[in-house]
Amino acid sequence: MSELYVGLMSGTSMDATDAVLVQIDADGKPALHTSLSFPIPIELRNRLLQLSVSDQWRADEFAELDVLFSEHSAVAVNELLSKAQVPAGNVTAIASHGQTVRHKPGHRSPYTLQLGDPSRLAFNTQIDVIHDFRRKDVAAGGQGAPLVPAFHRHIFAQREKSVAIVNLGGIANITWLGPQQQLLGFDTGPANTLMDQWIQHCNANKSYDENGHLASQGKVIEELLNVLLQHPFFSRKAPKSTGREEFNLAYLEPLLKANYTPEDVQRTLLALTAETLSNEINGLPTKPEQVYFCGGGTNNELLITEITQRLGSTICGTTQELGVDPQWVEAMAFAWLGWCYEHKRPGNHPAVTGAAAPVVLGSKTLFA
Ligand SMILES: Nc1ncnc2c1ncn2[C@@H]1O[C@H](COP(=O)(O)OP(=O)(O)O)[C@@H](O)[C@H]1O
Ligand SMILES: [Mg+2]
Incomplete structure (x- = not known):
């Protein structure tokens, strides 16, 4: 049976959230349905940039940006689905990368941190959200990247x-x-x-x-x-x-x-x-x-x-x-990682990330 997934990707550039709707068949073969590049508003971008390089973190700033990035992501998804003319109920899940603000797999307590509150994203879109794709690979001793x-x-x-x-x-x-x-x-x-x-x-x-x-x-x-x-x-x-x-x-x-x-x-x-x-x-x-x-x-x-x-x-x-538009490859990869999560398939590859084992990547937040 084929399913629809939304993939959301915003990388180091913090230029835009790339949003794709992908149809994935029973063998995991993806076909791009609709795509949208949703620019990150300049003020939000500047605050995220500041947070990502600052040594002194304010908990309030961190918490607020977590919410604001999630709201931005939800608007991107809702615009994508309206462009695609696909109702939220037809989408199996959103696979959301989130915005990286720290990535230190070599730290004494290795971590990688992506912002974008999944509860708010799920509630605002009425779609289940799979998120935090990098953390389990880091927990398994891997780099958490590239995925x-x-x-x-x-x-x-x-x-x-x-x-x-x-x-x-x-x-x-x-x-x-x-x-x-x-x-x-x-x-x-x-x-x-x-x-x-x-x-x-x-x-x-x-x-x-x-x-x-x-x-x-x-x-x-x-x-x-x-x-x-x-x-x-x-x-x-x-x-x-x-x-x-x-x-x-x-x-x-x-x-x-x-x-x-x-x-x-x-x-x-x-x-x-x-x-x-x-x-x-x-x-x-x-x-x-x-x-x-x-x-x-x-x-x-x-x-x-x-x-x-x-x-x-x-x-x-x-x-x-x-056969794949270079602009959408990474967002499609996360849509596919969402499919892997749903089908309990490992998404990492130890030869790449250095993790001790293949693991199913991500966590899921239900919309209701
Ligand atoms: N026409 C262009 N000329 C030069 N660089 C470009 C052009 N279009 C995009 N880029 C570069 O690509 C970056 C965005 O690439 P992207 O794949 O979205 O990266 P990320 O995953 O880090 O967000 C921009 O910040 C810019 O540096
Ligand atoms: Mg980008």
């Missing part, structure tokens, strides 16, 4: 061919699908987050560098690139995951010199993404014949060109070539 590789294998695996799926969100993560169903997956470092934070710092009216426009006016500052490449994350072995905790302006700014221009810094940050990602791809157990990009960075032509140039004979394209 998309299992989905990538489920829908993109190709026999007798080694391929890679690269998600260019705030953070970049890679999934390697080997010829004998092997799977590797890990974060490679920043994709867009440093570029976004830098252009926002230079120009309050910009949230990202459209098509790499600013970067294209600059040139790589080799000494800065070399210092950035010394970040310990890049030499850490997988399983590994990262976030704004490690890659933010507090890390970047002390490395800048007065004579660096904004466009040269932007170009260098773009080169950092291209360099670190291509190093990881070139170091995979077998070189992928093809790399398929997804996530917002797919729209940055300069970034894609810079990555492609570093990959030699590997053919580069987007997941569109595999």
Whole structure:
């Protein structure tokens, strides 16, 4: 029997909540029904950003943002369903990622924390909500991230061919699908987050560098690139995951010199993404014949060109070539993880996250 799930995803970029309605058949095969990108209002975004980098947390601010993000998510779901002309009663569950404000799987008490009160989301939509997808993997000793590789294998695996799926969100993560169903997956470092934070710092009216426009006016500052490449994350072995905790302006700014221009810094940050990602791809157990990009960075032509140039004979394209719009892959992955929860199937993969065992991811909050 096929079922309908809503997948909700808002990543490190905090640009928008991506909402998808997905039809999933009895074998877990997903088909995208309707999609919507619902921007996060600027004031909410700024408060979430502040919370995610601040060392001093106010309990009241945390609690209020938990509610506000949940209300934002509920409006996104209700708009999605009205666009789809599907009544709430036809949807099995919402799979809600929530907004990450802390991700520290390497802490002495490992944790990962996503905001978006599931009770309010369930009540405001009249749909059951599956949430907190990362926590059980962390409880099992895993990174809690990335979670998309299992989905990538489920829908993109190709026999007798080694391929890679690269998600260019705030953070970049890679999934390697080997010829004998092997799977590797890990974060490679920043994709867009440093570029976004830098252009926002230079120009309050910009949230990202459209098509790499600013970067294209600059040139790589080799000494800065070399210092950035010394970040310990890049030499850490997988399983590994990262976030704004490690890659933010507090890390970047002390490395800048007065004579660096904004466009040269932007170009260098773009080169950092291209360099670190291509190093990881070139170091995979077998070189992928093809790399398929997804996530917002797919729209940055300069970034894609810079990555492609570093990959030699590997053919580069987007997941569109595999039949899935690159913008919706991650939200669809969470819709599928919701299906996995309902059908008691493990959603993590220990080879990817480092968890001690496969576990069913998420918790469920009923709407009534
Ligand atoms: N036209 C574009 N040119 C350059 N970058 C873009 C473009 N469109 C989207 N992006 C980048 O993609 C990011 C959003 O990607 P997304 O996959 O939603 O990431 P996340 O999962 O972190 O939310 C934006 O913050 C921006 O950096
Ligand atoms: Mg996004």
